Amino acid sequence: MHQRLNRFLEAVASLSRQPNPELALAGITAPALGAARPKTAHLSAHPGVQERPTSVTSQAEAGTVAGLSSYPPVEKWDEWEEYDPKAWPERVKRRYMLIPTTCFNCESACGLLGYVDIDSLEIQKFEGNPLHPGSRGRNCAKGPATHNQVYDPERVLYPLKRAGKRGEGKWVRVTWDQVLEDLGERLRKAFQEGRHNEVIYHVGRPGHDGLMEWILFAWGVDSHNSHTNVCSSGARAGYAFWMGLDRPSPDHANARVILLISSHLETGHYFNPHAQRIMEAKMAGARLIVLDTRLSNTASLADYWLSPWPGSEAAILLAIANHLIRTGRYDREFVRTWVNWEQYLKAEWPAEPCTFETFEEKLKELYGENTFEFAAAESGVEAGVIRQVAEEVARCEGKLASHTWRSTTAGNLGGWQVARALWFLNVLTGSIGVEGGTSANAWDKWVPRPHKMPPHPNRWNELTWPDEYPLTFYELSILLPHFLKEGRGKVDTYFTRVYNPVWTNPDGMSWVEVLTDEEKMGLHVCLTPTWSETAWFADYVLPMGHAAERHDITSQETHGGRWIAFRQPVRRVALEKMGQDVNYTYEANPGEVWEETEFWIELSWRIDPDGSMGIRQYFESPYRPGEKITAVEYFRWMFENTVPGLPEAAAKRSLTPLEYMRKYGAFEIRAGVEAPYLQAVEAELLEDAIVDPESRIVYSHAPAPVSPNITPHPAFPGDGRGRPVGVQVGDQVLRGFDTPSRRLEFYSPTLREWGWPEHAIPGYIHSHVHPEVIDQQANEFVLIPTFRLPTLIHTRSGNSKWLYEISHKNPLWVHPRDAARLDVRTNDLVRVSTEIGYYVIKAWVTEGIRPGVVACSHHMGRWRLQDTAMERWSSALVDLTPQGEGRWQMRQVQGVLPFESSDPDSKRIWWSDVGVHQNLTFPVHPDPVSGMHCWHQKVKLEKARPEDRYGDIYVDTDKAHEVYRDWLAMTRPASRVSPDGTRRPYWLLRPFRPTRAAYQLPSGKFAE
């Protein structure tokens, strides 16, 4: 022992004397230990101002990537040498190819470099790709943990087919060819019989842009179903009603004030790319304001942390708006030019003079009651603190970067109005599309289009877009089990793709009930990189690749700029660089792990092998007429034809566009903020245009420009005058915003006309967990079940040993005052009762949560039904027992135990607790406007009863159905409120938009 310790100390001493061998190989000298860090090169001395970055690729080639002091130079990526750490203290060199790819472990799509050993073809590790404009070489823990996912001994390596009853856990290995033949025939039959709506594709983490529009449109189906209404429907709706686009894109790095309603420094949306820029802004003097009921890591670094009662955030934001309005500290010219105030006055105050001054008076009246004191009474945050925050916002000088995602917009009834109230502050301060402000997502994102795009399908699927929710963002995916139970339809073929609704969604037992009912769910095909609770109830489990095992194009609005990145199967690329042909990616991946792009192309070809159904034509190669396109050709064509600037940049380096993307993994289309709403309308659109003399909206009959990008939305209702293409401002015709008025819609005619006139302007809606419905004396609390942990993904962290070693419990956060009242201490068991059941969990007594509120992370509580090789790093073995009609009891048989596998670390597992699956006990709460599942729960807390054990779960799905009916009763269906006989406003964003004709309500359904 002493000998080993001495060797270790000697080695540490020698390390401090020697140059870092890795850096020495790269020709870079390591700074002496303790030396001052060099000043970050790209920050200027002026607070809040950042020098505009130049092309990241050219920086990399010059060896000056912003902020990074060490990375292997690009010219050595094809052959890079490092000493083998396992051979230490011997110095054994190993040779690697560094292949860029992008992380698949959250939506940020940060750049990674896969180190592929040239001799063994094994992947040694993943590090950041310094050339990626979004992440700039940095990653969170989940990026490098991709290595665990690739080498997880528990992963699914071959296609499996169910052998016993569904959910019985019996599987046989099949070939990809058998899978494709079976599915191709089944889908062909469904389409030939006109049963298109019985095919549903349900995706959790898409990880790509544009691919599934190509596939599903070619099939002619309206079958896309997303995870969005357990994630972001609330925020999306709030933004879309304002500007037609449904996400914000803050330029954090250059902001003076950053206002976050989410935990962006550790887990919020695009958090690694955002976090590094938020910190740059903070270092340059920006003020950081965080609204979060829970003390998140982000809140701990804020200048102002406000811990409001959940759901009261809009009251605070409107008090700030009122302060700006009353004190006249808003951007008058911006509001006068770009807000649809005339439309508001004419509709609501027709007798009053239609002047901006009248509107300003109305603003004072409308928000006069939104005082600091009112906000304080609603939120529990001191009025003086809200006033200070309002002053900070007032001083932002048009540089307010704001963001809300998930968090309160995903927690509360009416959460979408929080996003609307937050964007109101950007509007008032003029912080839109400017440096340091906030843009619309599509301005900073680019989605290339494939060589042959099929037309929009002429179908409407009411299982995903039901009559009751004409304004939802997006599909009502959480209601599928209830719709099937009600007999609204059935599903012939159900694809789940990187999605685990049994575990991720609320009301998981209702999912189990329909997934095991073969009358309702004909065939369940689970495309997944890992075992999951949902895969267990599948007919096919089809292994799909992780970040290093697949091709995808990604582009995200991570900052003021625009980029695309290329996810690559790193071993395939390495093999090809060595001159070896690879036909399909599964030939290079572990086992027969495949990738979706190739899978969907092959399946589409099998559905229509002779082209008679009109599907095959979209999958013929643009380079080899009549032959099947390859995945590589699919990407090659897009890089050559639909990415602005890429062919030129590639040519400069004597590369083809595909070679460029293979080599660098990312391309920066634009650096810096751009505001398309200020761009002049194209001359060809103005040839036959007319200008409405009152509104100055410009209408045109000219066809919509064929844009490879998603930004323009050509689909507007029009009224014989054509479609609105711009707005006249002075003597110019500018594009304006993607709304019918081409302005920012403070007043939403859409909300008014479609049944929600009381919410047509930004407002405050009492949440379903407002204090007035919580009886604190009866030990009722609000449960916040939504927060992420920085180190976990959703289902996919289950096969990452590093991540699970760091985080594997989800105790219930309880304030000390409440804990004392309940006589509960840390680690005591408590029973948390919801509307449909209860769960038993350990308490964590902490001042990080406000009194009256409890919180529990949504990441934990993975489970499996058999003690077989699946997710044993992260799941408890459970007994799931039906207790009679609709009632289910789950009890943990054992937690995690060490196990034998090809990975010696599996015998070293030291943790056993993997948390409790709280989501099973939540009924669905779809917001009647946005469709967002309102996650927060009114719960009752008590000390565990004698019969309770840790991890116990009890659920009554009949009660869950009753709660669903209660929330459904709040809706205002299209068939009742539609002003024009359509199912949904045509202008409003809808993913996978069908034809205009499909929007028409069936005759007889529309109440005139």
Ligand code: SF4
């Ligand atoms: S933030 Fe982390 S998990 Fe998300 S893409 Fe970046 S490295 Fe991957």
